[in-house]
Amino acid sequence: NAGVMQNPRHLVRRRGQEARLRCSPMKGHSHVYWYRQLPEEGLKFMVYLQKENIIDESGMPKERFSAEFPKEGPSILRIQQVVRGDSAAYFCASSLGTGVFGTEAFFGQGTRLTVV
Amino acid sequence: SQQGEEDPQALSIQEGENATMNCSYKTSINNLQWYRQNSGRGLVHLILIRSNEREKHSGRLRVTLDTSKKSSSLLITASRAADTASYFCATDARSGGGADGLTFGKGTHLIIQP
Numbered sequence: 237n238a239g240v241m242q243n244p245r246h247l248v249r250r251r252g253q254e255a256r257l258r259c260s261p262m263k264g265h266s267h268v269y270w271y272r273q274l275p276e277e278g279l280k281f282m283v284y285l286q287k288e289n290i291i292d293e294s295g296m297p298k299e300r301f302s303a304e305f306p307k308e309g310p311s312i313l314r315i316q317q318v319v320r321g322d323s324a325a326y327f328c329a330s331s332l333g334t335g336v337f338g339t340e341a342f343f344g345q346g347t348r349l350t351v352v
Numbered sequence: 353s354q355q356g357e358e359d360p361q362a363l364s365i366q367e368g369e370n371a372t373m374n375c376s377y378k379t380s381i382n383n384l385q386w387y388r389q390n391s392g393r394g395l396v397h398l399i400l401i402r403s404n405e406r407e408k409h410s411g412r413l414r415v416t417l418d419t420s421k422k423s424s425s426l427l428i429t430a431s432r433a434a435d436t437a438s439y440f441c442a443t444d445a446r447s448g449g450g451a452d453g454l455t456f457g458k459g460t461h462l463i464i465q466p
Contacts, residue, residue, distance in 0.1 A: 269454070278440060279395075279456035327395060329454075341454060343387070343395035 238263070240330050241310075242344035249318045249351050257313040257347045261330030268311045269341060270296075270303060273325040285311060318351045325349075357457045358441055364463040371428040373460040375441030376421075384417055384424050385454065387440045395440070398426075428462075436464045 241260040249255050261268050266287050271279040281295040285305035296303065300318075305311040315322055325348045329341040359374045375384070386398040401408045401417045401424065408415045414427040428435055438461045442454040 271454075271456070278458040279442075279454075281455060329395075341385070342397060346395075 240328055240342050240344035242326075242328050242347050244347060245345060247347055247349045249349065251319055251351055252317050255315040255318050255322070255349055255351075257315075257326050257328075257349070258310045259313070259328030259330075259344060260310040261328075262342055265330035265332055265342075267331045268305050269329045269331075270311075270313050271327045271329065273327060273346070275324070279327060282313075315349075318349070320351050323349055323351045358439065358460040360460060361458070362461045362463070364465060365431060366465050367431060367433055369431055371431050371435070371462055371464075373426045373439050373441075373462070375424045375426070375457060377424075377441075377443045377455075378422065379443075379445050381419075381443045381445050383444045384415075385442045385444065386413075386415060386424075386426050387442060387456075389438045389440065389459070391437070398439075431462075431464045433464050433466050435462060437462060 240262055243258050247255055259268060268285045270282040272282055273279045283296045283303045284292040285303060287305055288307050300316045302314045313326060325346045327343050327346045329343045331341045357376050363371060365371055381403055383400050383402045385400045387395040388398055389395050399408055399410050399413055399415050401415050403419055406417055412429045415424060417424045424441060426439060438459040440456050440459045442456045444454050
């Protein structure tokens with residue numbers, strides 16, 4: 237059972253271009269989370285999705301950022317018109333469910349976005 | 353300040369010694385999780401402790417949780433060079449299926465000197 241797969245591992249974009257980050261959750265997991273880790277900082281929650289639904293996007297910037305988790309295929313985090321401040325590591329995690337006491341979240345290796 | 357703050361920020365010890373890292377948080381939680389991140393790699397889940405648990409063990413790891421003090425500690429016994437990594441605590445404050453996600457601290461960078 238493969239773990240959470242993210243691609244690409246490294247992505248370089250020029251200012252103004254679009255960045256598309258992909259995340260395939262663990263088999264059987266229908267809950268996907270995206271986190272951003274800025275240099276020297278901890279991870280910050282961005283968005284929580286279930287299949288075809290955005291459940292919570294309270295951590296996502298209002299402009300230029302969007303996320304989807306279609307019925308078929310990976311979850312996509314899309315950043316339009318990237319700026320230097322978007323340079324960070326973006327981690328995707330998946331879980332089996334939430335539940336009152338929560339369940340373990342399994343993380344991918346991350347995508348390191350560099351905006352030049 | 354943020355939920356889930358680790359202390360110390362950096363820790364350097366000799367191989368074989370025990371390493372203790374602490375985490376404090378501010379709001380009520382359902383569970384607290386510890387993760388390890390090796391340099392340039394993704395996060396690895398180490399252990400989850402629920403709010404109604406006080407202590408949990410996994411191999412050389414021991415985690416305690418004190419909800420009255422809103423704090424947790426991670427103890428790594430008999431440290432090895434391979435334990436060198438950043439360690440993050442993450443709090444899960446979701447209830448009834450709510451979706452705030454995990455909140456991570458900035459991490460403790462642990463260096464094990466051979």
